[in-house]
Amino acid sequence: MNKRTRHFGLAALVLLLLSALISCTEGPVGIFASIAAETDINxxxxxxxxxxxxxxxxxxxTSYFAGIGELYTRDEGSISWSKAKTAGLPGTGPYFATSGAVVVNAIYVTFVDSATATxxxxxxxxxxxxxxxFEPGFPVAGEKLRRVMTANDTLFAVTALETVVDxxxxxxxxxxxxxxxxxxxxxxVQNAAIGLPNSVAFVTPNYWFSAGKQVLRGPVGTIASVTETDQPTTVxxxxxxxxxTQILFTGRNGIIYDRNGGTWLASSAFxxxxxxxxxxxxxxxxxDSVNDILLVPGENYPTADNKKPATGGYLEFNAGGFTTANANTKLTDYGLAASINNYFIxxxxxxxxxxxxxxxxxxxxRLFALTNGDGLWSNQFNGTSWSGWRRE
Structure with a gap:
């Protein structure tokens, strides 16, 4: 092949690539717009x-705290995170912050010494x-502290008792x-055969917990596992x-459940x-003073039937008058907390x-999205509009 032929071939290849780039789209966003926006969100x-x-x-x-390996903090008006000070913790660290909750005027964090895994x-x-x-003798010997969480200015702690054989x-x-x-x-709830309680909500007089396939309910001191009419027990x-006063549970099967007056109503599977x-x-x-917004995240987690789940960000609903019967009217344009372009990139x-x-x-x-392996994202409403999601 002579030089002229090679030059012609290269020119044709460049034109072909440019044509592909110009016509290519990523979701609803053109690739050049996507690249420009990607720079902004990062x-x-x-x-x-x-x-x-x-x-x-x-x-x-006015300060945020995040457990991302170590404990990080930033002020509400800042764009930069820094490692939080940990004066008073034993040893030299670094320390892993595994869970945290704020009750009234104090923050409570569970720490692990990274050097000793203690x-x-x-x-x-x-x-x-x-x-x-905070309560140095807690938990009792044999129990492992798993997390703290809060609702209604009440601090809860979850422990695990493991049986180990060989x-x-x-x-x-x-x-x-x-x-x-x-x-x-x-x-x-003591030494119960339930899943790990991972979230809590409060509607007078009861606290509600999602705990694997179980639901916990009751006032403090008398919280217990419950099964109500049409409540799923295998999901x-x-x-x-x-x-x-509405209680909603989300399922690993893509269904949203509305606990309504002692009975459970289910949406279709999304x-x-x-x-x-x-x-x-x-x-x-x-x-946000304009809309009632319900955001339901999609997690890369085994579904109830152990089939591969969808891993798509979140679904957005107008929560005003939300029921499982009208839940299928989810906002496919993501028009409340983000534009569809911002969501897709x-x-x-x-x-x-x-x-x-x-x-x-x-x-x-402010909204924060906590991901599995893709970092921390945030989105701010400034009194008029949402900024759109960006990486923290």
Whole structure:
């Protein structure tokens, strides 16, 4: 082949590639627009968060705290995260922050010493800088602290009792405790054969927990596993949320359940365009003074039938008057908290295990999306409109 022929071949190849790029689309977004937007959404990304799986996000005063391996913090008005101070913790660290919750004017975090893999228990702080052991004797010997969580300004702690045979865990039972302002005491569930309680909601007078395939309900001290009319008993739950007096559970089978006056109503199973069933995680609700928004995350988690689930970001609903009967009117254009373009270049197809919402100052609101392996994302309402999702 002579030089002229080679040059012609290269020119043709370049034209072919340009043609493909110009005509190519990613979802509803052209590839050049997508690249430009991708630069914007990654502009303030924290390097340490890349590829991470955040454990929690909490807000104390005007500061956010996130357990992403270690404990990180940033102020409401800042764009930069930094490692939180851990004065008062034993040893030299670094420390893993495995769960966290804010109750009134203090933050409570479960820490693990990364050097020894020792669970240090619950530590409390009023400023997010100086920490003190919270109930140093908790949990009792043999029980392993799994997480803390909160609802209605009540702090809960979950422990696990494992049976180990020849180095293999053959059985796990869980216990639930609440803090009565003096001690962690039995919330009503002790060494029970239930899944790990992973979320809690409150509607007077009861607390509700999703715990694997079980539902826990009751006032503190008398919380127990319950089975009500039409309540599923073979489906793992992804999470629970209260919207006013309404209790909604999400299922690993892509179904949303409305617990209504002692009976359960179920939506149809949601599927993505590839006909893969969603596996829902822990949902969020926010009223941004304009809309009631329900966001239900899709997590890369085995579905009830152990088939591969869809891993598509989240589904968005107008929560005003939400019922399982009208749940199929989900907003396919993602027009409440994000544009469809922003959604497709950010959280679409990502495994989102939880979305959390916060009220900020001056009529602003903030959403955080916690992913499995794709870091932490946020979206702010500035009083007029949503910014769209971007990497933290």
């Amino acid at each position: 502009q303030y990304a924290t390097k340490a968060f890349k590829g991470s799986s955040p454990a929690f996000v909490a807000r104390l005063g 669970n240090l228990g619950v530590y409390a702080s009023a400023d997010g800088e100086t920490w003190s052991a 180095g293999v865990i053959t059985d796990t039972k869980h216990s639930l405790y609440y803090h009565n302002l003096t001690d962690f005491i039995d919330a009503g 793992p739950f992804g999470g629970v949320i209260a919207i006013g 599927k993505n365009p590839r006909e893969l069933t969603y596996s829902f995680g822990i949902p969020a609700f926010i009223n 950010t959280l679409d197809a990502k495994s989102v295990k939880q979305i959390v919402s916060f009220t900020e100052t001056a009529g602003k609101y």
